[in-house]
Amino acid sequence: MNAETAAPAESTFSPARQQQVVSALRALLPAHALLSNIEDTRPYECDGLAAYRQTPMVVALPENEEQVVAILKACRDLKVPIVPRGAGTGLSGGAMPIADGVVLSTAKFTRIVKLDQYARTAVVQPGVRNLAISEAAAAHGLYYAPDPSSQIACTIGGNVAENSGGVHCLKYGLTVHNVLRVRMVTIEGEVVELGNGALDAPGLDLLAVFIGSEGMLGVVTEVTVKLIPKPQAARVIMASFDDVVKSGNAVANVIAAGIIPAGLEMMDRTSSRMVEPFVKAGYDIDAAAILLCESDGTAEEVEEEIGRMSAVLNASGATRIEVSTSEAERLRFWSGRKNAFPAAGRISPDYYCMDGTIPRKNLAQVLLGIEQMENKYGLRCANVFHAGDGNLHPLILFDANVPGEFHRAEEFGAEILELCVAVGGTITGEHGVGIEKINSMCVQFSPLEREAFFNVKRAFDTAFLLNPDKAIPTLQRCAEYGKMHVQRGQLKFAELPRF
Numbered sequence: 001m002n003a004e005t006a007a008p009a010e011s012t013f014s015p016a017r018q019q020q021v022v023s024a025l026r027a028l029l030p031a032h033a034l035l036s037n038i039e040d041t042r043p044y045e046c047d048g049l050a051a052y053r054q055t056p057m058v059v060a061l062p063e064n065e066e067q068v069v070a071i072l073k074a075c076r077d078l079k080v081p082i083v084p085r086g087a088g089t090g091l092s093g094g095a096m097p098i099a100d101g102v103v104l105s106t107a108k109f110t111r112i113v114k115l116d117q118y119a120r121t122a123v124v125q126p127g128v129r130n131l132a133i134s135e136a137a138a139a140h141g142l143y144y145a146p147d148p149s150s151q152i153a154c155t156i157g158g159n160v161a162e163n164s165g166g167v168h169c170l171k172y173g174l175t176v177h178n179v180l181r182v183r184m185v186t187i188e189g190e191v192v193e194l195g196n197g198a199l200d201a202p203g204l205d206l207l208a209v210f211i212g213s214e215g216m217l218g219v220v221t222e223v224t225v226k227l228i229p230k231p232q233a234a235r236v237i238m239a240s241f242d243d244v245v246k247s248g249n250a251v252a253n254v255i256a257a258g259i260i261p262a263g264l265e266m267m268d269r270t271s272s273r274m275v276e277p278f279v280k281a282g283y284d285i286d287a288a289a290i291l292l293c294e295s296d297g298t299a300e301e302v303e304e305e306i307g308r309m310s311a312v313l314n315a316s317g318a319t320r321i322e323v324s325t326s327e328a329e330r331l332r333f334w335s336g337r338k339n340a341f342p343a344a345g346r347i348s349p350d351y352y353c354m355d356g357t358i359p360r361k362n363l364a365q366v367l368l369g370i371e372q373m374e375n376k377y378g379l380r381c382a383n384v385f386h387a388g389d390g391n392l393h394p395l396i397l398f399d400a401n402v403p404g405e406f407h408r409a410e411e412f413g414a415e416i417l418e419l420c421v422a423v424g425g426t427i428t429g430e431h432g433v434g435i436e437k438i439n440s441m442c443v444q445f446s447p448l449e450r451e452a453f454f455n456v457k458r459a460f461d462t463a464f465l466l467n468p469d470k471a472i473p474t475l476q477r478c479a480e481y482g483k484m485h486v487q488r489g490q491l492k493f494a495e496l497p498r499f
Contacts, residue, residue: 011081011100011469018057021080021102025060028070033108035059044103047088047095048150051352051406052435056083056097063108065183065191065221072219073189075102081465082187084215086126086158089150091353092434094162094214094470104219106157112136113222120227121180121197126157126220130164133225142227145172148430149338157220163212165430167263167337168294170388172228174430176211181224184210184217187461197224209456214432215467217460231296234262235306236333239313240287240320244268244371247289248364250316251387254293255360257312259305263294264388265337268367271384271395272336275343281336284320291318291387292333340384341395348380348397352409355437356417358390358425369419370394377412379405391429392420418443433471441471442478450475 022036035041036058045053062068075082081101088095097103109125112133116122117140122133130151134143147166148154154164160182165174172178181195195207210217241247247266254264267275267290272283284290291313295305310321324330336343344351358366367383374381382395396412398405417427417440427433427440441450453472457464473481 011098013055013057013099017100021058021075021078024074024078025058025071025102028074029060029062029067033061033063033067035061041103044085044088044097044105047085047090047093047434049091049093049096049434049436051350051400052093052096054097054099056103057100059103059105061105061108065185068104068185068219068221069189069191071102071104072185072187076187076189076463076465079463079465081468082219083467084157084161084219086155086161087129087150087153089148089154090158090162090432090434091355092162092428092432092436094432094434094467095158096435096470098469106155106220109157109221115140115227117142119197120229121224122227123222123224124156125222126160127155130154130156130159133227137227138230140227141230143230144178144225145169145228146175146178149341156223156225160211160220160223161213161215162432163430165386165389165391167265167292167334167386169386169391169430170264171260171262171296176208178226179207179211179223180226182207182210182220183222185219185221187218187463187465191221192218195224212432214434214471216457216471217466219466231262231298231302233299233302234294234296234327234330235302236263236324236330237291237293237295237306237309237313238283238322238324238333239291239293239318240284241289241291241317242287242319243317244289244367245364246317247291248367248387250291250313250318251363252360253312253316254309255388257308259309259312261293261305261309261388262296263292263334264386265292266290266363266383266385266387267292267337267340268383270380270382271340274347274382275336275340278343278346279332279335279339281332281334282322283336287319292337294330294334337384340382344382344395344397349399349401350397350406350409351382352396352398352406352413353431354392354394354396354413354416355428355431356392356420356425357429358392358420358423360387360390362423362425363387363390366392366416366419366423370416373412373415377408379408379412381412386429389429390425392416414440435470438471438473439477439481441473442481447475447478450478
């Protein structure tokens with residue numbers, strides 16, 4: 001079986017098929033854990049990328065691992081595709097249902113199984129909210145480091161699926177750097193544990209393969225995460241720049257100086273003016289860009305690092321520098337960055353959030369390229385992102401009620417991702433590929449590379465039933481999209497068949 005035959009055919013809803021699946025699952029689940037009426041399933045039609053919607057045939061809400069095993073076995077026997085779902089806060093359509101498929105939600109897996117203050121670990125179920133882990137660990141002076149902007153709502157199972165990051169990922173890493181063990185169920189109904197409670201595990205590093213696999217390899221039922229001590233002190237520098245090129249260069253200069261801030265974020269003028277009336281964080285709305293640079297550690301370490309970063313920022317052309325003097329002020333500085341996405345609704349009916357990663361040295365180049373694209377597509381773009389690790393989150397502003405605007409927003413986003421690849425970056429940093437960026441995979445990866453991805457998929461899910469239409473495009477799809485991988489004017493692996 002090759003990638004062409006592995007991809008599922010276009011799905012369609014069938015009442016007879018729905019009845020067959022409902023009858024099979026009704027024998028395995030209590031009545032309240034199975035949804036099939038349209039008014040019950042419609043809330044599951046999309047994730048945070050609401051532009052793409054599909055009402056699922058059935059929604060299953062298991063309450064324990066045994067039920068997950070039974071659901072997967074039944075769906076395998078019936079050859080029914082399954083889309084695992086967490087809190088639905090994802091931004092790439094990774095949890096978008098399939099018309100003739102089952103959405104398997106882990107929303108009822110909300111228990112913190114064990115918190116070990118001495119080993120500094122927490123064993124949690126996948127439906128536990130990201131922020132709830134830190135709240136539970138706070139009494140022991142510990143917390144969970146990855147902090148996506150949606151941390152108040154997103155769940156650890158979804159974080160594992162997307163390899164989520166957050167504003168502090170520069171220093172403390174992404175989900176993959178903070179998870180020790182994952183317990184999951186395969187499409188065959190087999191319970192498998194990847195990794196363990198130690199810092200390393202023997203054999204192949206399947207834990208790293210699984211984290212970020214977007215529900216394509218198995219369904220998470222339990223996660224062991226690392227906890228770290230809460231820093232004694234933390235302070236934030238808010239630096240203003242009159243030019244985005246200077247701000248981009250300042251980011252590279254901070255890292256080049258050997259400083260790894262706890263967080264290093266950038267917001268352009270559009271973003272600052274969008275969010276300031278919403279949160280009143282004290283942002284300089286006249287600046288072309290602002291940087292938020294955080295230092296944490298002991299009071300002495302923070303004082304020394306704040307001084308070093310301030311010197312680098314001043315030398316890089318900062319026009320204004322403010323340093324938080326209290327914890328309340330530090331949180332206020334961050335509040336604007338954390339609320340940038342919802343604040344977009346103040347200035348635009350709709351927005352399209354992209355996610356790409358580039359080398360830090362190319363920040364200014366890419367920001368200028370995005371500015372040119374604004375003129376090309378006739379749409380505004382607010383740039384707010386994890387500057388320290390080059391993870392961009394351009395917010396393309398549009399009005400879905402205007403014919404053709406969403407299509408232009410899609411084209412705008414696709415061109416941003418192509419630019420990211422052109423400068424040596426990638427098409428995603430922490431939002432995943434899902435359905436949103438599946439065509440952009442054709443830009444970055446060759447047919448042979450994509451076939452390697454399919455081989456991993458086959459190793460876990462031979463029948464291609466787990467989230468089958470996401471993340472990896474077929475050769476046919478890439479040909480239809482018209483984006484074949486080209487390097488130095490040559491098509492890589494030209495000897496391979498194209499159709």
